[in-house]
Amino acid sequence: MRQVYFSHSYRDRSINSYFLDRFVREDFALLADQKSSTWCVAKLERYMLESSGFVSIIPRRASTEKLGYSPYIGHELALARRAGVPRLFFVDNIILEKFRDDFPKDAVPFVYDEPGFYASLHDSAIKNFRLKLEDPGFTPLALRKRKKATVIAPKNKELLQAADGVGAMLATSDYEVSRLTGQQLHSALDDVRLLETLRDSDICVFVLGDRLSYANVVLGMAYAHCIPSVRLRFDRRAADTNPDVTGLIRWSNLDGLITAFDEQFDDFKFGMQEAVGMAKSTSSDEAVLDISRSRREKIAGDLWNPKDGPGLVKHLSVDHAYVEDRVGRVHNQMGTALGTNPGRKKSMEICRHLYDGLRKRDDFVYELEPQSMMTDKQAIRQAREFDANNSATCIDLACLFASLLEAAYQRSVIVVLDMPGFAHALAGYWAPDEPNDHQQLDLGTVRGAARRGDLVLFEATGIAHSENRVAGETDKERKLADDRRLDFTTAKKAAITLLEDPDIRLRFLVDVHPLRTSPT
Numbered sequence: 001m002r003q004v005y006f007s008h009s010y011r012d013r014s015i016n017s018y019f020l021d022r023f024v025r026e027d028f029a030l031l032a033d034q035k036s037s038t039w040c041v042a043k044l045e046r047y048m049l050e051s052s053g054f055v056s057i058i059p060r061r062a063s064t065e066k067l068g069y070s071p072y073i074g075h076e077l078a079l080a081r082r083a084g085v086p087r088l089f090f091v092d093n094i095i096l097e098k099f100r101d102d103f104p105k106d107a108v109p110f111v112y113d114e115p116g117f118y119a120s121l122h123d124s125a126i127k128n129f130r131l132k133l134e135d136p137g138f139t140p141l142a143l144r145k146r147k148k149a150t151v152i153a154p155k156n157k158e159l160l161q162a163a164d165g166v167g168a169m170l171a172t173s174d175y176e177v178s179r180l181t182g183q184q185l186h187s188a189l190d191d192v193r194l195l196e197t198l199r200d201s202d203i204c205v206f207v208l209g210d211r212l213s214y215a216n217v218v219l220g221m222a223y224a225h226c227i228p229s230v231r232l233r234f235d236r237r238a239a240d241t242n243p244d245v246t247g248l249i250r251w252s253n254l255d256g257l258i259t260a261f262d263e264q265f266d267d268f269k270f271g272m273q274e275a276v277g278m279a280k281s282t283s284s285d286e287a288v289l290d291i292s293r294s295r296r297e298k299i300a301g302d303l304w305n306p307k308d309g310p311g312l313v314k315h316l317s318v319d320h321a322y323v324e325d326r327v328g329r330v331h332n333q334m335g336t337a338l339g340t341n342p343g344r345k346k347s348m349e350i351c352r353h354l355y356d357g358l359r360k361r362d363d364f365v366y367e368l369e370p371q372s373m374m375t376d377k378q379a380i381r382q383a384r385e386f387d388a389n390n391s392a393t394c395i396d397l398a399c400l401f402a403s404l405l406e407a408a409y410q411r412s413v414i415v416v417l418d419m420p421g422f423a424h425a426l427a428g429y430w431a432p433d434e435p436n437d438h439q440q441l442d443l444g445t446v447r448g449a450a451r452r453g454d455l456v457l458f459e460a461t462g463i464a465h466s467e468n469r470v471a472g473e474t475d476k477e478r479k480l481a482d483d484r485r486l487d488f489t490t491a492k493k494a495a496i497t498l499l500e501d502p503d504i505r506l507r508f509l510v511d512v513h514p515l516r517t518s519p520t
Contacts, residue, residue, distance in 0.1 A: 003029045003030075003031050003050075003051055003052055004028060004029060004030050004031065004051060004052060004053040004054065004055055004133070005030075005031055005047050005048060005051040005053070005054050005055070005080075005085075005272070006023075006030040006031060006032040006055050006275050007033075007054065007055065007056035007057070007073060007076045007077075007080075008032070008056070008057045008073075009057070009058075009059055009070055009073060010035050010291070010365065010391075011365040011465050011467070012057075012059045012467070013285070013288045013467045014115075014467050015057060015059055015110070015112070015115050016057060016284075016288045017284040017285045017287075017288050018115040018116060018284075019057055019090060019115070019122070020275060020276070020279050020284040020287060020288060021279070021284045022119075022122055022123060022126055023055075023126065023275075023276055024276050024279050024280060024284065026126050026127065026130060027276070028126075028130070028276050029274060029276060029277075030055065030274070030275040030276045031047070031051065031272035031273065031274060031275070032272060032273045032274075032275040032291045033047065033272060033273070033291075034270065034272075034273050034291060035291065035367075035391065036267055036270070037385060037391075038263050038264065038266070038267040039072070039242075039243050039245070039247070040230075040243075040247070040263075040264050040267040040268050041075070041079075041229075041230075041243070041246065041247025042203055042204075042228040042229055042230045042247065042264065042268050043228070043267055043268040043270070044075075044076060044079055045079060045083075045226050045227065045228040045229065046202070046203070046228040046268065047272060048079050048080060048083040048085060048226055049083060049226060049227075049228070051085055052085065052086070052133055053085055053086040053087065053088070053129065053132070053133050054080040054083075054085050054086070054087040054088070055087070055088045055089075055090075055129070056073065056076065056077060056080070056087070056088075056089050056090070057090045057110075058070075058073055058077075058089065058090065058091045058092060058095060058103075059092050059095075059112055060092045060094055060095050060112055067094065067095075067098065068095070068099075069092070069095050069099070071245045072245055074102070075245055075246065075247075077089070077102075077103075079226060081104075082223075082224070082225075082226045083226040086129070086132045086133055087104070088108070088125060088126070088129040089103055089104065089106075089107040089108065090107075090108050090109075090110050090122065090125075091103055091107045091108070091109055091110070092109070092110060092111075092112050093109040093110065093111055093112075094112070096109050108121060108122060108125045109121075110122065147173075147174055147175045147176060147202060148175065148176045148178070148200060148201050148202050149167075149170045149175040149176070149177050149178070149201055149202060149203050149204070149205065150177070150178045150179075150180060150197055150198060150201040150203075150204045150205070151163045151166055151167045151170070151177060151178070151179050151180070151204075151205045151207065152179075152180045152181070152185070152204060152205070152206045152207070152215050152218055152219070153179075153180075153181055153206075153207040153208075153215060154181070154182075154185065154208070154209055154213040154214070154215045155181055155182040156209055158234070158254075159207050159208075159209055159234065160181065161254065162207045162232070162234075162251075162254055162257050163179065163181070163205075163207045165254065165257070165258050166205050166207065166232075166257075166258075166261050167179065169258070169261065169262065169265065170203075170205075170265070173265070173269075175202075175203075178197060178201070180194065180197070180218065185213070185214035185215055185217070185218055186214050188214055188217045188218045188221065189217065194218065194221075195221060195225075198218070198221060198222050198225070198227050199225060199227060201227065201228075202228065203228045203229070203230065203265075203268060204222055204227055204228065204229045204230070205229070205230045205232065205261070206218070206219050206222075206229060206230070206231045206232065207232050207234075207257075208231060208232065208233040208234065209233075209234050210233070210234050210235060210236070219231065228268070229247075230247070230249070230261065230264050230265075230268075231247060231248050231249065232249050232251055232257055232260065232261060233248060233249070233250050233251070234250075234251060234252070235250040235251065235252060236252050237252070238250035238251055238252045238256075241256050241257070241259065241260035243260075243264075249261075249264070273290070273291050275287055275288075275291060278290060278291070303377045303378065303379055303380075304377070304378050304379075304380050304395075305377065305378075306378050306416075306423070309414075309416065309507070309508035309509075309510045310510060310515055312380075312395075312399060312402075312414055312510050312512075313510070313512060313515045313516055315380045315382060315399050316382075316399055316402055316403045316406065316512070316516070317382045317383030317384070317399075317400070317403045318403045318406045318407050318516070319407075320382070320383035320384060320403070321383075322383040322384070323383050323400075323403045323404055323407050324407065326354065326357055326358065326404055327354070327404060327407045327408050329353075329357055330350060330353040330354055330357065330408060333353055334349065334350070334353065338350055338408045338409050339408075339409035342409075342432035342433075343432060343433075344431050344432065344433065344453065346432075347410055347429060347431065347432055347456070348456065350405075350408050350410060351405065351410065351429060351456065351458070351488075352488045354401070354404045354405070354408065355401075355458065355462070355463060355488045355491065356487075356488060358400075358463045359462070359463040359485050359486075359487075359488075362390070362463070363390045363465075364390050364391075364392050364397070364463055364464035364465065365390055365391050365392070365464055365465045365466075366391075366392065366393075366394075366461045366464035366465065366466040366470060367391045367392065367393060368393065378395065380395055380396055380399055381393075381396040382399075383400065383403065392461075392464060394424050394425045394426075394460060394461050394470070394471070395416075395425045397425075397427065397460035397461055397463065397464065398414045398425035398426065398427040398460045399414065400460070401427035401460050402414050402427060402510075402512050405427075405429050405512075406512060406513065406516065410429045410432075411429050411430040411432070411434075411511075411512075411513045412427070412428070412429050412512040412513065413427075413428050413429060413430060413455070413457075413509055413510060413511055413512060414426070414427060414428075414509075414510040414512065415427075415428065415446065415457060415499075415506070415508075415509050415510075416506075416507040416508055416510075417498065417499070417504045417505065417506060417507060418504065418505040418506075418507050419471075419501070419503065419504050419505075420503055423507060424470075424471045424498070425460065426457045426458065426459065426460065426495050426498070426499075427457070427458060427460040428455060428456050428457035428458060428495070429455075429456055430454065430455055430456075430511075431453060431454050431455070431456065434449075434454045434455070436514065441506075441509050442506065443504075443505065443506040446499065446506060446509055447499055447500065450495075450496060450499055451496075456492070457492070457495040457496070457499065458488065458491040458492045458494075458495050459471060459472055459473060459486060459490075459491040459492075459494040459495050459498070460491075462485060462486030462487075462488075462490065462491035462494065463485060463486075463491075464485065465483055465484045465485055466478060466484055467484060471494065471498050472493075472494035472495055472496070472497040472498030472499075472501075473486060473490060473491075473493075473494035473497070477490055477494070
């Protein structure tokens, strides 16, 4: 059976499971991209050229401003159309009606809240797609891994130096590296050998200046032929090197360029996951869950020992620009300095604004921690990662809220509870008029403080989209919530419900502020 690229939204697991079940019945070989913190368009272009077909599931995306669909999935659709591979699109019926011109005429609708409503139509479309794939007239454009790379750069000292660094990195991975510069680029439209060099490459890297050049002409040729390409554009105003939805990376210094390319190249080399095979060995639900878990590179500074409560303070990001920006928005909303005139009402208002700001503006998706919190090491994302990766675990979000509350002059806490089979983290703060001595608190004392309002706790994962309940909330509360995100009142209620569960145990309450301000 020919291999087919399976494009989908990681967060809509129930919809993905429904369609994956139907492809299992037809014994398809669907290849899915493992979730990653890196958005690497060159890798997606490579997948497209190596695939015999393309299947995409396009659900709706609701925001406070409008109803739409993921721009990242939209970019994958454009790649498939440029590559010319046989394709099958399943589109949310509301999205299909609203954006009719964005999709081919043979796009197949589904109902978001009841995907099986058009089950017979879906089965028929999958059978017809199989027949199209079995047509011997189509062969994927690239079914080889010859480890050839081409680096393209205008004749500019700084850009050529950057191209040398990129080429050296490719060479250390045993790639045969070609260079296109200067006069070679000027003849791009007339020299067919240049196009052949591009099409013979497994990856092309464009090191571009801040002005248009012949390198941009060559980039247009690569783009039109869906040739896997990484684009690195010099921009002295660039604040970071995160790629935009088209894959363009802006850089302002050589170190930033090398780091950005290293991340792209590492992700480019990563293989696809065979979704149907995974579903057959377990279930469609388990396969969808595994694929939607991010690959996470373990960085020594980001690893935490789950037995070390105070060690969580090392994973806060109080002074990071991401945190400062979110706290600054709350300051503007309230129109007053956050650290003055403390009181319980003001602290609650600050926390609510911080929570609602992330829930409404930051597109977080809840994910399970790949490694149990009971192991000796666990990775924790810090603020620098949230702009590039919207997935987060309970401990990621608890640390993020602790950072936000500390930056907003609140006395933040992180509570970690042991539950049957797993552990869970809550975020919160001490009321401003609550005494500072909180040594060796037991579960009963924490419960009492929460009941009285001396300790305010909330379900940090409430800001994140989740198809199912996470901890203290009910399935109904999660499913009826706007875009599967809990409002602040429900998040507080969920924390209290969890805290009162007779089966939970208090692992620790981390009193963040004194740990941060302690001279030792």
